[in-house]
Amino acid sequence: MPHPFPSNSIGLVSPQTAHFTEPLALDCGRALVAYDLVYESYGTLNADHSNAVLICHALSGDHHVAGYYEDDPTKPGWWDNCIGPGRPIDTGAFFVVCCNNLGGCKGSTGPTAINPETRKPHGPDFPIVTVKDWVRSQARLADRLGIIQWAAIIGGSLGGMQAMQWAITFPDRVRHALVIAAAPRLSAMNIAFNEVARQAILSDPDFHHGHYYEFGVVPRRGLMLARMLGHITYLSDEGMRAKFGRELREGKIDFNFNFDTEFQVESYLRHQGHAFVDRFDANTYLLITKTLDYFDPAADFDQDLSVAFHRALARFLVVSFTSDWRFAPARSREIVQALVRAGREVSYVEIPSEFGHDAFLMPIPLYHDTLRAYLTRVAQEVNAHAA
Template sequence: MSNSIGLVEPKKVTLDKGLRLESGKELKKIELIYESYGTLNEDLSNAVLICHALSGNHHAAGIYEDEKRAGWWDALIGPGKAIDTNKFYVVCPNNIGGCHGSTGPTSINQETGEIYGPDFPMITVKDWVKCQSMLSDHLKIKKWHAVVGGSLGGMQALEWSRLFPKRIEKAGVIAAAPKLSAQNIAFNEVARQAILNDPDFEEGRYLSKNKTPKQGLRLARMVGHITYLSEEAMRNKFGRELKEEKLSFGFDAEFEIESYLRHQGDVFSEQFDANTYLLMTKILDYFDPANEHEGDLAAAFNPIEAQILVMSFSTDWRFSPDRSKEIVNALIKAKKKVSYIEVNSPHGHDSFLFADDAYVKGLSSFLES
């Protein structure tokens, strides 16, 4: 693969001092799995933190020895790419609550010796950012050159600039929103109900009963997936194409879009943990920095010192350009350094995963200026 970082390997760190969470609960010991690409320079000034979204993880770029598929942001991270590993030392952790190696619902609860499952405490974006700051300490990175993320990842980048204004030079807030709309919450709630009501969910203790709520997770992913794609992208990709030539007058998948969605749901339900999915959707629902300031988003942005780039995509209807503009307008009102780019892209919310030209140029010149 051209311009690929090539083979990568995850690293693991144990953070012994633990973390008091926003809910009041405590995680006494935290394991974080992460990957890093590129080289940290001598004055430690070229580190870029990547924050993943709902179903993402630490494997942002490069490939593993035994897998063909590259990391989820490989299109953007690598030598000469938007986030240029010839210039930057790029770090991407799997967040706590995740299911790919960091402490989360599938981990053993040290206090009980059992799998956490539903007992894993509720997490917020603030908790994640604090935990990532502990990783920064471990890596001896006093100040990130940039924190960058798309969707829920963009919310973390924004929260970084609020919580640790001295530790972040730039924030790339991509395809995000200052808080979820009622419609966003509604879609998340359908996903949660699909999982919670799957008989194999077993009140969250499915792992210890050797079960997985696959049907629920599959449905959750299917409904989520619809919101990731633009109507235009779906039309161009599938339209009303039939799998067979004629209508079957039955309930097997007969339109291409049906089998695509079923396939997406099937694959996801094999790979992801249901309790983690529940947790991630709640973290999205809870994100609302203005809430501590009587709804005044500009006031919430008051501590920010970083330069902020807000990017949105024309066909994104999950977090539309208007939602990004809410962030931009509040940053302007708070007199912060902000620039805004709306990228024309047909891929809907998923646009942040594709290396469209205007997107790559906008992001790289922001990071390299």
């Protein structure tokens, strides 16, 4: 009996693994001798390989971006609402690819992977990777799949930073870059929040300098705190007010010193923290927050982002959300201004929303209509080129 998936769902999907044996030189000066990238793909690559779309994931995302796994038919991929036949990222038109980034903990080589030399997890010996490293590794995956040029590269948050970096590093391999809820680089406040999250993990006695795997423990408390804190920055004040207000969980104030959850928002955050610990690795969290902090594409161009974009050949869609204070609309407008000064073609849309940074994952009609309209034009280009 078939699973009762929605009619415009991509349905059952399964990940694949690409193994690479050519060493990858990293920005940190070290190299990965060999590595795996786990990825998913949906839709069909057309004859001239011109309809491929790369999705880049954010901090805690992974390659399972749409559809369902056979063994978990109730929980779709993290951006399923946007990807499928007839959805904004239309798998009827595009061949959609997403890989778990290097350093991740969902199957691509990262701190949790076994180091063949020591037969133990890499742990803290895994090198720090950068957005540029990711882009280079993704380019090798594209080579493997026979994709010379992506019709579009799409990402939200840290994913949007990868889309930007692709357009700068590989100008002739990206026709369109869709940069959503991103920033040209992190602000001091962004870095400060990451630093508190890192300190929470590093100061957890179960962290064991990153070698916790060998002790049969994980730094649960630290990772939970990091996620709770992160989660606050993904929401907005007005969104939280609408969702939780000051609702008390049991209907009354407790007034003792045991600090059980009293307000709904406390309960929600603790749940988010607990759930995260079961699905994410602390070393990967440390690593990817550093990847975020280091991202600075203008650094190679005398701190002038427009000079960086001068290299790019892609056309851009930049999207921001009004209540996003992690990467506020002003940060997206910095990207747009640099693109305009660089003479690039760019469309900019600011979506009214109270969902904060998380809005980029939400099926907000104006947002999805925007993606749909833009990508319909991209699909028309693909068809015109193929015809």
